[in-house]
Amino acid sequence: MAVTEINEAKLEAFFGLVATEIGAALNVALVTLGDELGLYRAMADGEPVTAAELAERTGTLERYVLEWLNTQAASGYVEYADGRYSLPLEHALVLADETSPFLSTGSFQSANAVVGIRKALAERFVDGHGVGWHEHDHDLWHGTERAFAVGYRTHLVADWLPALDGVVEKLETGAYVADVGCGHGASTVLLAQAYPASRFVGIDYHAGSIETARRRAEQAGVADRVTFEVAGAADYVGTGFDLVAFFDAFHDLGDPLAAAQHARAALAPDGTVLLVEPFAGDTVQENLNPIGRMYYGFSTMCCTPGSLSQPGRAGLGTQAGQAAIAAVLGEAGFGSVRRAAETPLNLVLEARR
Ligand SMILES: C[S@@+](CC[C@H](N)C(=O)[O-])C[C@H]1O[C@@H](n2cnc3c(N)ncnc32)[C@H](O)[C@@H]1O
Numbered sequence: 001m002a003v004t005e006i007n008e009a010k011l012e013a014f015f016g017l018v019a020t021e022i023g024a025a026l027n028v029a030l031v032t033l034g035d036e037l038g039l040y041r042a043m044a045d046g047e048p049v050t051a052a053e054l055a056e057r058t059g060t061l062e063r064y065v066l067e068w069l070n071t072q073a074a075s076g077y078v079e080y081a082d083g084r085y086s087l088p089l090e091h092a093l094v095l096a097d098e099t100s101p102f103l104s105t106g107s108f109q110s111a112n113a114v115v116g117i118r119k120a121l122a123e124r125f126v127d128g129h130g131v132g133w134h135e136h137d138h139d140l141w142h143g144t145e146r147a148f149a150v151g152y153r154t155h156l157v158a159d160w161l162p163a164l165d166g167v168v169e170k171l172e173t174g175a176y177v178a179d180v181g182c183g184h185g186a187s188t189v190l191l192a193q194a195y196p197a198s199r200f201v202g203i204d205y206h207a208g209s210i211e212t213a214r215r216r217a218e219q220a221g222v223a224d225r226v227t228f229e230v231a232g233a234a235d236y237v238g239t240g241f242d243l244v245a246f247f248d249a250f251h252d253l254g255d256p257l258a259a260a261q262h263a264r265a266a267l268a269p270d271g272t273v274l275l276v277e278p279f280a281g282d283t284v285q286e287n288l289n290p291i292g293r294m295y296y297g298f299s300t301m302c303c304t305p306g307s308l309s310q311p312g313r314a315g316l317g318t319q320a321g322q323a324a325i326a327a328v329l330g331e332a333g334f335g336s337v338r339r340a341a342e343t344p345l346n347l348v349l350e351a352r353r
């Protein structure tokens with residue numbers, strides 16, 4: 001039956017939401033611009049500044065900075081009073097401190113990259129093809145590295161690895177580890193720094209990412225125990241791995257089943273598979289919240305088209321959830337899959353033979 005009556009309040013509320021949304025979409029670009037130009041960092045002490053002072057500090061033009069500051073003030077990112085603008089210390093932790101566990105500028109950078117594929121994606125919606133990780137702007141690779149490294153620095157060594165059965169002991173005495181879909185190697189390098197007795201191989205099909213990962217290992221002084229190889233998740237060489245890890249990569253694969261089978265075959269008899277995945281519930285309803293919204297957005301513009309660009313075309317999606325991932329691992333022959341840890345942003349799963 002057709003709906004004939006318009007609920008005025010509902011219409012007004014949605015119209016208001018749309019204005020907020022358009023403002024937020026524009027501010028995604030302006031946050032990254034502020035990050036690139038050091039505008040937030042120049043306000044990180046929380047002291048009120050004029051546009052002229054901020055422009056002076058950052059070598060930028062006052063007129064542009066004034067407009068940017070007004071957008072930030074209207075967005076609630078900075079506070080405004082008497083012609084001066086200040087970045088609250090709590091906001092500086094999210095926007096201006098590279099060592100903070102709350103830093104989120106990498107995610108803005110990634111968001112900027114993925115919205116850039118809109119026109120191509122509209123064609124893919126119709127022709128059914130995918131968009132590979134390698135086809136995106138480099139902001140996606142760098143933004144992802146920065147965004148995910150925050151979580152790895154905060155949780156990987158402190159919480160996630162200790163939650164796995166017997167893995168830390170092996171890493172401390174000398175384990176052999178594969179990091180599949182390693183990207184720029186943020187997790188691989190971090191692991192190598194934490195466990196000097198172990199050896200690590202980072203694997204990614206994207207040659208550009210592997211090149212950067214090798215540079216990161218050199219810069220961190222761990223290149224003696226970390227190698228990076230260009231290879232697919234189901235065809236890298238090597239066996240006897242004590243740990244095969246997928247950091248935010250399993251759902252991106254065209255053929256996660258083949259990757260899981262390959263990992264199982266490449267494991268040492270008592271080895272462990274670690275999957276760090278975006279936090280998600282198993283039903284759509286459970287994901288209808290701000291985190292789910294952000295992940296569904298990345299999924300539509302990046303992870304799902306990435307998977308559909310590869311043989312297998314599984315399209316698990318960023319919000320696959322534990323049950324869907326465990327089903328793939330079960331089909332690959334893993335006898336035990338359990339949630340070892342979680343954060344508001346991540347599910348941490350352990351799979352054993
Ligand atoms: C979301 S990124 C995560 C990168 C990295 N693990 C991190 O946490 O920063 C997903 C990665 O999976 C890689 N990838 C996608 N499909 C792959 C495949 N079939 N084989 C190997 N790597 C793949 C991409 O190139 C990309 O680097």
